[in-house]
Amino acid sequence: MTMPLTVPLTVRGLRLSRGARVILQGVDLDARAGEVVALMGLSGSGKTTILRVIAGLDAPDAGEITAAKTGMVFQFHYLFEHLTAIENVTLAPMHVHGATAADARARAHGLLEQLGVGHRAGALPRELSGGEAQRVAIARALAVDPPLLLLDEPTASLDPARKNDLGDVLRALAASGRALVLSSHDDDFVREHATRVVVLANGVVVEEGDPRMVLANPQHAATRELLQVERASRR
Amino acid sequence: MRLVAAWLCVLLLTANAHAQAPAPLRWGGDAEGGAPFVEADPSDPSKVAGFDVEIAELVASRLGRTPQFIQIAFQSLDQSAKRRDFDIGLSGVEDIPARRQSLAASVPYYEFREVLTVRASDRERYRSLADLRGRKVATLGGTMAYDLLLEAERTHGVTAVSYDEDVHPYSDLALGRVDAVVLDHVLAERAMRRNTGLVTHPEGLATGHYIIITAPENTALRDQVDDILRDAMRDGTLERIFRTWNVWNEDQPVLFSRVTNAGSALATGIRDPGVGSRTALRAYLPSLFRAALITLALSCLAMALAVGLGSLIAIGRVYGDPVTKMLLTVYVEVMRGTPVLLQLFVIYYGLASVVRLPAFIAALVGLGLNYAAYESEIYRSALEAVPRGQLDAARILGFSNLQTLRLIRAPQAFRLALAPMTNDFVALLKDSSLVSVITVVELTKQTQIFATNIGSWLIPGLLCAAIYLAMSLPLGYLARRLEERWRMPGQ
Numbered sequence: 001m002t003m004p005l006t007v008p009l010t011v012r013g014l015r016l017s018r019g020a021r022v023i024l025q026g027v028d029l030d031a032r033a034g035e036v037v038a039l040m041g042l043s044g045s046g047k048t049t050i051l052r053v054i055a056g057l058d059a060p061d062a063g064e065i066t067a068a069k070t071g072m073v074f075q076f077h078y079l080f081e082h083l084t085a086i087e088n089v090t091l092a093p094m095h096v097h098g099a100t101a102a103d104a105r106a107r108a109h110g111l112l113e114q115l116g117v118g119h120r121a122g123a124l125p126r127e128l129s130g131g132e133a134q135r136v137a138i139a140r141a142l143a144v145d146p147p148l149l150l151l152d153e154p155t156a157s158l159d160p161a162r163k164n165d166l167g168d169v170l171r172a173l174a175a176s177g178r179a180l181v182l183s184s185h186d187d188d189f190v191r192e193h194a195t196r197v198v199v200l201a202n203g204v205v206v207e208e209g210d211p212r213m214v215l216a217n218p219q220h221a222a223t224r225e226l227l228q229v230e231r232a233s234r235r
Numbered sequence: 236m237r238l239v240a241a242w243l244c245v246l247l248l249t250a251n252a253h254a255q256a257p258a259p260l261r262w263g264g265d266a267e268g269g270a271p272f273v274e275a276d277p278s279d280p281s282k283v284a285g286f287d288v289e290i291a292e293l294v295a296s297r298l299g300r301t302p303q304f305i306q307i308a309f310q311s312l313d314q315s316a317k318r319r320d321f322d323i324g325l326s327g328v329e330d331i332p333a334r335r336q337s338l339a340a341s342v343p344y345y346e347f348r349e350v351l352t353v354r355a356s357d358r359e360r361y362r363s364l365a366d367l368r369g370r371k372v373a374t375l376g377g378t379m380a381y382d383l384l385l386e387a388e389r390t391h392g393v394t395a396v397s398y399d400e401d402v403h404p405y406s407d408l409a410l411g412r413v414d415a416v417v418l419d420h421v422l423a424e425r426a427m428r429r430n431t432g433l434v435t436h437p438e439g440l441a442t443g444h445y446i447i448i449t450a451p452e453n454t455a456l457r458d459q460v461d462d463i464l465r466d467a468m469r470d471g472t473l474e475r476i477f478r479t480w481n482v483w484n485e486d487q488p489v490l491f492s493r494v495t496n497a498g499s500a501l502a503t504g505i506r507d508p509g510v511g512s513r514t515a516l517r518a519y520l521p522s523l524f525r526a527a528l529i530t531l532a533l534s535c536l537a538m539a540l541a542v543g544l545g546s547l548i549a550i551g552r553v554y555g556d557p558v559t560k561m562l563l564t565v566y567v568e569v570m571r572g573t574p575v576l577l578q579l580f581v582i583y584y585g586l587a588s589v590v591r592l593p594a595f596i597a598a599l600v601g602l603g604l605n606y607a608a609y610e611s612e613i614y615r616s617a618l619e620a621v622p623r624g625q626l627d628a629a630r631i632l633g634f635s636n637l638q639t640l641r642l643i644r645a646p647q648a649f650r651l652a653l654a655p656m657t658n659d660f661v662a663l664l665k666d667s668s669l670v671s672v673i674t675v676v677e678l679t680k681q682t683q684i685f686a687t688n689i690g691s692w693l694i695p696g697l698l699c700a701a702i703y704l705a706m707s708l709p710l711g712y713l714a715r716r717l718e719e720r721w722r723m724p725g726q
Contacts, residue, residue: 055631072631078624082647092632095642144632 007032008148008179009054014063016049023049024060025203031148031179036170038190038211039183041200042226047183048075050200051150054181068148068179071141075153077133079125085136086112086121089143097144104143111139115169130157131165138169149173151182155189167193187215187230199223259303260295263321264288266306267400271421271480272327273304286480287325287445290344293472294323294447297463310377310399310683313338314692316448323447323460327419329379330444333689339457341447342497344464344473345482346490347419348439349380352426354408355434361415362436368392370414373404376671376680377687379443380417396594396674397684403584403674405430410587412594419443421482444490465495515689516698519681523695526681527702533598533677534664534706540603541663542656545610550640552611553618563611570608576669578605583673598670606663613655617648650718657714661707678702 009031016024023046031037039047052058054065055072079088089108093099099107112118115135117128125133134154141149151170155163163186171193174180184190190197190211197211201222207214218224264273266283276282283304295302307315312324316338328334330343353361361367364387372387374380376397384395396413398404404416405426416423423435447464449457467473468491477483551563570578582604583597592600621644629639668679676684682699686692 052627055627057627057630070631072628074624074628076624078622078628080625080628080643080647082643082650091642092634095638096633140628140632 008068009181010064010066011050011054012064014050014053014065015061016046016053016058017061023203024053024063027063027200027203027205029181029198029205031181033147033177033179034174035196036174036180036182036194038194038197039181039200040185040187040190040197040226041222042229045200046203047200048152051152051181051183054148055150069144069146070148070150071144071146072150073134073137073141073152073154075156077125077137079128079133079137079140081125084122084124085117085128085132085139088125088136089139092140093143108139108143111142112136115139116165131162134158134166135169142173147178149178149180151180153183153185155184155186163189164192185230185233187211187227191215199226201226257298257300260291260298260300260323261303261305261321262291262295263305263307263312263315263324264291264326265309265312266304267309269402270425271482286476286482287327289476289479290447290467290473291323291325293467293476294460294463297466298459309375310687312448313687316450319450319453322453322456323449325445325447327421327445328448330446331379331382333687334446334448337689337691338451339449339454341449341457341460342464342494343444343446343490344468344494345445345477346486347421347443347445348486349383349417349441349443350420350423350435350437350439352405352408352416352418352423352433352435353414354411355432357414358434364393364415364417364440365391367415370394371396371412372415372417373398373407373413373674374417375399375401375404375422376676377684378418379441380419381684383441384417397671397676397680398674399672401426402429405433406584407587407674409433410591412587412591442486468495515685516694519685519689519695523678523681523685523698523702526676526678527706529595529675530664530667530678531706533595533602533670533675534660534667537599537602537606537667538660538663540599541606541610541659544603544607546614546645548607548611549614549618552615554636554640567608567611570605571612575601575605575666576672579670579673594670594674597673598667598675601673602663602667602670606659609659610656613652613659614648617651618644620651621647653714653718657710660710664703664707 007030009029011027011029014024014027027046027050029037029050039050041047049058051072053060054067055070080091083091086105086108089111090101090104093104093107094101109118109121112121115138117132117135117139120128120132120136125136128136154166158166167189170180170182174195182194194211196208197214198208199206199214199220199222201220206220206222207218214223215227218227264283264287266273266275271285272287273283273285276284288304291304292302305321307320307324309326312326312328313334315321316324330340334340351361351363361370364372368391371394372384373396374384376399381395381397384393387393388395401418401422404413404418407413408416409430409432416426417440420435420439427433427435447460449460464473473491474483474487477487548563548567551559555563579598579601582601583592583594586592625643626639629643634642667677670677671680678699682695685695689695
């Protein structure tokens, strides 16, 4: 069992290079239970890399990471294509955590219902819409009950109504005592649903705080540029 | 102008000269059959030597033509005669009714005995076919001796083993793979010189004759050949040839006097009512189906071996350390880069001094090892086609590498591999016909025996094709159904 941490994530001095390219050069980041932390930054600023390093998929060159048990939802979901929605959710509880099939199924049904895709339990991933697949992926990550949930670009392929639904889901998850860290390009979504924004530029954190403040009154040139690019791309 | 005219004259003259020169007498035989019939001349392998070579030369010279040798596989001589690949064919060709029915055949020119050869230690134990109940007895496929053994399968309970050539029956006898060989005494005597520890019982199990064949419609040439053979029997030429090759014996003068006194009646006299093709069909159908079962069993088992081994190789190449990967790559490239026929020979004959595999097992292992290389490549690419992101997702969820392979990667790879696997299985079904070279009588071999015996490929060929299709078509159908059910995204 993982100890219930009030600070499920602490990152200090994270550095990572790929060949000659420096991606992260000393990133500090915390996420407390109940928080929805949004990582923002231009493409290539290292958002996805931070998430992958926290999840243990990539090894950093230097830095300290203290993370509780972590779940991750990928931008392209990466559901197991040969399994139905509910089988995707029950696989890890049954084979990694030794849950009985009945218990795993009951819990999976509950999660899928809670996320609004209970009626799609028997569908194969290829039969799901993008939004449905994302919810199944969230359910899969939550099935092993991680205190820390990472989401890579969760808003990327959702229409505005779906984005709001997702925001509600994420805030409810945070309210139940989890820490959420997500990467996003969407400042409207971040302003509406994140409790804190962390702006990255050139591999360091340049600005962070309450999204309503930071995004309304950006202090750093990189944040201003980011907002301009985002707004231009939406027109 | 004068020069051009002179040139034209020369050209015309030479063309004319060409037209008048008699065409060479093309004669077909099998140099692989070896001495004393036809063999590559040890001092000049581009030439052939043997008593059949000398008889062909004799016929050619008495026809005023030059002999031209054409290499034809022994089992294909009849078909080649019909196709007129050669004018006359001789290479220890036996006088059997089916041959006389479908071809123009000469008078017999040599009498042989079918004799039983055993290991010296078994000299007393195995004196006749009746002593060999439950034992393997080898011979050359498509010959009188083979028919004799099929008969003995029914009457004495022996197991007939058919070879494509006459060398390995005796070497396998010496090795203990078979317990006796029945073949022409000419072949037996030669084999005794090559293999030590073998004895041949002198009394014949049956008597047969060698003949010369021509295309069925070429009876004119056949009649000329008959006259030449009779003359050569009378004037001692044939005796001289046979004495040169040490195959002259007391049976020949008797044959010669019978042939020379019989006139043209002999050839027609031998003409046997033969077996009608419908009777033959009934007689051969059960053995054809038995052979089909062997093809099917061999293919299924070899495929199972290939799938199992291929999976391990693929996993080793995806997950293994660099040394493992390199060794497996070498295996795959060697197996794919050399003919399966060669691999079968090596496994069955080449390794015989180390491990004496039964023919069916050697066939199974040979095909299995070969196809494992192909299967492993399919599985490797299928494993690598499963998106990395799914493997990342599995890792974060806490699956071990083995669990990820078993629960996530392999099931998806299997679905991707299914179509190419089905292809390979159908190919294997057909490639399994190659194992006849190591004495396994499967469908194609049985068809060949059938065709040789009734003297036509038409019905046996169609039947054989129908049986192969009956085995491969349902497979293709099943695979298509499964593929639709398991269709992967992007397919």
